[in-house]
Amino acid sequence: MSSMTPLLKPDVTLSLTLSPSSPSPHDQTLKPEDRGIRLIQLLLKCAKHASSGNLHRADACLLEISVLSSILGDCMQRLAARFASALAFRLVKRWPGIHKALNQAQQPKVDRDRAKLLFTRTFPYLSFAYTIIAKTLLHATANERVIHIVDLGSGDSKLWVELLRGFANSPHGPPHLKITCVNGSKAILEKLGQRLVKEAESVGVPFQFNSINTSLRELTKDMFRAGSGEALAFVSILNLHVLLSEDDQVAAHFGVNKSVDVIKDCKQIGDFLAMIRSMSPTLLFVVEQEADHNLNRLVDRFVEGLNYYSAVFDSIDATSASNLAGDERLLLEEMFGREIENIVACEGLERIERHERGMQGG
Numbered sequence: 001m002s003s004m005t006p007l008l009k010p011d012v013t014l015s016l017t018l019s020p021s022s023p024s025p026h027d028q029t030l031k032p033e034d035r036g037i038r039l040i041q042l043l044l045k046c047a048k049h050a051s052s053g054n055l056h057r058a059d060a061c062l063l064e065i066s067v068l069s070s071i072l073g074d075c076m077q078r079l080a081a082r083f084a085s086a087l088a089f090r091l092v093k094r095w096p097g098i099h100k101a102l103n104q105a106q107q108p109k110v111d112r113d114r115a116k117l118l119f120t121r122t123f124p125y126l127s128f129a130y131t132i133i134a135k136t137l138l139h140a141t142a143n144e145r146v147i148h149i150v151d152l153g154s155g156d157s158k159l160w161v162e163l164l165r166g167f168a169n170s171p172h173g174p175p176h177l178k179i180t181c182v183n184g185s186k187a188i189l190e191k192l193g194q195r196l197v198k199e200a201e202s203v204g205v206p207f208q209f210n211s212i213n214t215s216l217r218e219l220t221k222d223m224f225r226a227g228s229g230e231a232l233a234f235v236s237i238l239n240l241h242v243l244l245s246e247d248d249q250v251a252a253h254f255g256v257n258k259s260v261d262v263i264k265d266c267k268q269i270g271d272f273l274a275m276i277r278s279m280s281p282t283l284l285f286v287v288e289q290e291a292d293h294n295l296n297r298l299v300d301r302f303v304e305g306l307n308y309y310s311a312v313f314d315s316i317d318a319t320s321a322s323n324l325a326g327d328e329r330l331l332l333e334e335m336f337g338r339e340i341e342n343i344v345a346c347e348g349l350e351r352i353e354r355h356e357r358g359m360q361g362g
Contacts, residue, residue: 030068036076039068040306043083047302047344050087055094062088071333075317079310082337083302086344090298093345113155113188115335120158122323122332123315126237129287130159133235138166140283141175144231148178150224153216154237155181155188157195164196168203180210180224189213216243217268221275233283234276240286243269244294244354293343294354305343308355312336 030038046061062084069080092098120126141147147167151160160179167174179196183189189211200207212223216239226232244266276284291308295301313333320329342353 032074032076035068036074039065039076039080042068043080043087043306044299044303046084046087047299050090051298055091058087058091071330075313076310078333079306079313082309082333082340083306083344085337086341089341090345110334110338111331112335112338113185115331117156118328119332119335120156122319122328126156126287127158129237130156130162133159133285133287134163134166136285137163137233137283138170141231141233142170143172144175146176146178146227146230148180148224148226148230148232150232150234151179151181152234152236153182153184153239154235155183155185155192156237157192157199159235159237160192160196161199164199164205164207165203168205174203174205176206176208178208178210178230180212182212182214182216182219184213184215186213216240216272219272219275221279224279226279232279232281233285234281235285237287238289240269240272241288241294241354241356242352243272244356245349245352289355290357291355292357294356298344301343305340309336309340 042061042065046058046065049055049058049061065080065084069077069084071078071081073081092102137147137149149160149163164177167177177200181189181192183192193209193211196209197207210225212219214223245268289308292304293301293308295304313336316324316329316332324332339353342351346352
């Protein structure tokens, strides 16, 4: 007696056959303007195919993009190379074994701390924010004698050095200043603490530095060690959006976009802001990317990302000729490339680059 069991059809079949189409020879001779338009068309088409699971057509698009793009090319070529890499990474994740093997063999992680410092030094965006924060803090706490400021993850001494010098010149004499820095890197905390203690001594400001070596997700109220009578302020520089990360992978799979009300109800960031509010701070500063990258549908956030990072790469291009060495430009673009990869290739809790306009989560 024998029985036959029908074979289960796998969800995805890995095919090693040639792609259904090859890049047109005409594509390789396009003028830069026409090439840029063609790259945008191919990227959007590839994102749609990746979203619908049409792997062969997505592969054909990536093949054509690879001919037209380069991380050493012009601005549009470099941007396209980063987005194409992110799409390819998303497709490969369908095969966990291949993805894991490739991930283990990847080049060492980008030196994000060095890249962030380079970005702050070269471009005016964060420096402008730092100046506004420092001036506002100095004005709002002019009559306070004990001031406690919590840095929610930036770890950049440039912000605090400017503030220390401002307090040193206070007409009523410098207050006692406490700075608590939250960061997942112990090395960053140690370096920042040493830098600020030295600066405080040189300008004559009574100073105390506290470090909290953890992530924003793990923070609890008692870790801040806030004392009574302190003027308390919180500063978050490009970090609060990670708290919008949630397990929305099922919604993303079915292409359901969240409404603004659902975004506002994100429990993690809601609980965090409630904790901050319960401490009655004098000020809360939030600096975030002005973009909509927290959309469930891949195509929607891909378009948003393409618009946002094209402006970023244009800015790098305008600056690199006079202020950046070639390896420095690559370092910056690799940092932004990792952000693009997270936005495009990841879902659920893995997707942490969830920038929102006006931080709708607040």
